[in-house]
Amino acid sequence: xxADSSLTFDPRQALEHAASLCERRGxxxxxxxxxVLEIIWNSPTPLGAYAILDVLxxxxxxxxxxxxxxxxxxxxxxxxxxxxxxLNVFTGCRRPxxxxxxxxxxxxxxxxxxxxxNPTVEELLRAEAACRRFEVLSQMVxxxxxxxxxxxxxxxxDR
Amino acid sequence: xxADSSLTFDPRQALEHAASLCERRGxxxxxxxxxVLEIIWNSPTPLGAYAILDVLxxxxxxxxxxxxxxxxxxxxxxxxxxxxxxLNVFTGCRRPxxxxxxxxxxxxxxxxxxxxxNPTVEELLRAEAACRRFEVLSQMVxxxxxxxxxxxxxxxxDR
DNA sequence: CCCGTTATGTTATAAAGTAACAATTGTTAT
DNA sequence: ATAACAATTGTTACTTTATAACATAACGGG
Ligand SMILES: [Zn+2]
Ligand SMILES: [Zn+2]
Ligand SMILES: [Zn+2]
Ligand SMILES: [Zn+2]
Numbered sequence: 001x002x003a004d005s006s007l008t009f010d011p012r013q014a015l016e017h018a019a020s021l022c023e024r025r026g027x028x029x030x031x032x033x034x035x036v037l038e039i040i041w042n043s044p045t046p047l048g049a050y051a052i053l054d055v056l057x058x059x060x061x062x063x064x065x066x067x068x069x070x071x072x073x074x075x076x077x078x079x080x081x082x083x084x085x086x087l088n089v090f091t092g093c094r095r096p097x098x099x100x101x102x103x104x105x106x107x108x109x110x111x112x113x114x115x116x117x118n119p120t121v122e123e124l125l126r127a128e129a130a131c132r133r134f135e136v137l138s139q140m141v142x143x144x145x146x147x148x149x150x151x152x153x154x155x156x157x158d159r
Numbered sequence: 160x161x162a163d164s165s166l167t168f169d170p171r172q173a174l175e176h177a178a179s180l181c182e183r184r185g186x187x188x189x190x191x192x193x194x195v196l197e198i199i200w201n202s203p204t205p206l207g208a209y210a211i212l213d214v215l216x217x218x219x220x221x222x223x224x225x226x227x228x229x230x231x232x233x234x235x236x237x238x239x240x241x242x243x244x245x246l247n248v249f250t251g252c253r254r255p256x257x258x259x260x261x262x263x264x265x266x267x268x269x270x271x272x273x274x275x276x277n278p279t280v281e282e283l284l285r286a287e288a289a290c291r292r293f294e295v296l297s298q299m300v301x302x303x304x305x306x307x308x309x310x311x312x313x314x315x316x317d318r
Numbered sequence: 319c320c321c322g323t324t325a326t327g328t329t330a331t332a333a334a335g336t337a338a339c340a341a342t343t344g345t346t347a348t
Numbered sequence: 349a350t351a352a353c354a355a356t357t358g359t360t361a362c363t364t365t366a367t368a369a370c371a372t373a374a375c376g377g378g
Contacts, residue, residue, distance in 0.1 A: 028375090030325070049365070064328060069366065074325095085244035086299060088365065101302075103284075105293045114291060121283050125262075125302055128275050133307040134264045140245060140301045143260075143284055148292040187344090189356070208334070223359060228335065230357095247334065320378085327372065334365070341358065348351080 008094050011041035018080050021096060027078060035059070036071040037092065040081055045111035046089035084113065086142050091115070101125075101139025107147035116141070167253050170200035177239050180255060186237060194218070195230040196251065199240055204270035205248035243272070245301050250274070260284075260298025266306035268313075275300070 008014040015038055022029040029037075039055045040047055047055075049068045056063045072090055075081040081090050082102035093102075094115050103116035122139060129136045167173040174197055181188040188196075198214045199206055208227045215222045231249055234240040240249050241261040252261075253274050262275035281298060288295045305313070 028324085030374095032326075062327065065366065066328085066368090067326070070326080085301070103287075105288055105291065107293075108296060114293070116284075116287050118283060118287055121280055124277060124280050124283070125275075125300065128262075128277055129264055129302055129304065132264065132273060133310075134266075134273070134302075134304055135310055136302055136304040137267060138303045140299075140303070141284065142244070142299045143288055143293075143295055144297045144299070145288065145293055145295040151292075151294055187355085191357075221358065224335070225337090225359085226357070322377095323375080325372100325374070328370085330368085330370105332365100332367070334363100336363070337361085339359085341356105343354100343356070345354075346352085348349105 008092070008096070011038060014041045014092055014096075017096060018078075021080070022078060025078070027074075029078075032061075032067070033071045033074050035061075036068065037075055037080055040075075040090055041092045046084055046087065046091035046113055048087075048089050052090070082115070084142060085140060086144065087111075101141065103141040103143075105143050105145065105147070107150055108144055109146055109150040109153075112147055112149075114147075167251070167255070170197060173200045173251055173255075176255060177237075180239070181237060184237070186233075188237075191220075191226070192230045192233050194220075195227065196234055196239055199234075199249055200251045205243055205246065205250035205272055207246075207248050211249070241274070243301060244299060245303065246270075260300065262300040262302075264302050264304065264306070266309055267303055268305055268309040271306055271308075273306075 008017050015034060018037055019029055019034070035056070036052055039052050049065065049072060052072075053063055053065065053068045056068065072081065072083075075090075076083060078096070079099045080093055080096050082093055082104070083090050084102075084104060084106060087106065091104075091113050095117055100117060101122060103118055103121060105114040105116065107113070121141060125139055126136055167176050174193060177196055178188055178193070194215070195211055198211050208224065208231060211231075212222055212224065212227045215227065231240065231242075234249075235242060237255070238258045239252055239255050241252055241263070242249050243261075243263060243265060246265065250263075250272050254276055259276060260281060262277055262280060264273040264275065266272070280300060284298055285295055
């Protein structure tokens with residue numbers, strides 16, 4: 001196990017990282033986009049677009065659905081967030097440097113999410129695609145289940 | 160490469176297979192549910208719930224969204240179809256005998272879908288989950304890209 | 319400063335999914 | 349048979365998620 005400086009875990013670090021990434025790329029992480037990213041990182045569980053919109057409105061900012069969806073589109077393009085299609089929610093990417101398909105463990109009960117980055121899975125899928133002459137554009141892996149905490153909770157209740 | 164009698168590719172076979180499966184399980188593949196499954200299998204590309212509803216109405220049958228969603232829920236429970244979360248569509252399962260997480264190659268351009276059943280991918284994900292003490296309930300792999308046909312089409316247009 | 323580009327504000331609407339209750343059909347036990 | 353119960357389907361109304369279309373504002377190079 002080696003430390004990996006590119007792994008982001010806390011909001012502040014993620015935002016700084018995102019800012020420098022966008023600068024390097026010549027893309028514009030505007031105030032709105034940065035704020036949406038911050039809202040996502042500040043949440044313990046992934047948020048839906050309308051939940052993000054609610055927070056923006058609490059900020060006092062005007063906004064309608066397109067405001068949020070456009071910011072989300074940008075962040076998705078930049079690989080700064082992932083979309084969990086099975087739940088219609090968005091979560092911050094912990095490895096925004098390298099574009100990659102998302103791999104997630106999603107807790108059915110508490111909604112918490114753990115991002116995997118298993119290169120073997122990605123390669124296996126690429127290989128499967130290649131032998132079918134299928135050109136891969138993006139990959140999405142979503143594993144639904146129960147996190148350790150929620151398993152304990154359920155067991156405790158069983159007694 | 161060995162032939163596998165449990166692989167279904169055409170609607171008629173899939174329906175027969177589904178009927179016998181449900182009979183063995185003591186679950187009821189009613190006319191409505193069977194018809195929804197047939198509609199899904201008859202379509203060259205996965206269908207959304209409302210597209211299925213349109214076909215039902217063409218049949219002359221009454222129906223509202225819940226009619227379709229309930230039938231879809233049943234078919235999902237029985238493992239007779241999969242839901243592609245990234246597109247909000249449903250597709251017939253080619254291996255309904257063994258419950259499994261879905262693994263799909265989805266063509267961005269024509270919408271056609273190829274179902275993979277790579278046990279190594281499933282095992283790898285289970286292993287990743289296990290070493291995080293995460294209890295797996297279901298898996299979903301969606302690879303978005305371009306099928307061979309659509310690659311050729313795009314190339315032809317490039318000339 | 320001017321002008322083209324990009325980003326955001328705004329209104330309205332489409333698409334996907336569900337809650338709640340009524341009516342019907344199927345099943346089981348007298 | 350028929351009453352009682354369970355499962356399925358019909359029906360109405362609604363919530364949530366996402367996008368289209370157009371107006372306004374901010375940015376950035378000459
Ligand atoms: Zn990521
Ligand atoms: Zn949990
Ligand atoms: Zn399947
Ligand atoms: Zn195609």
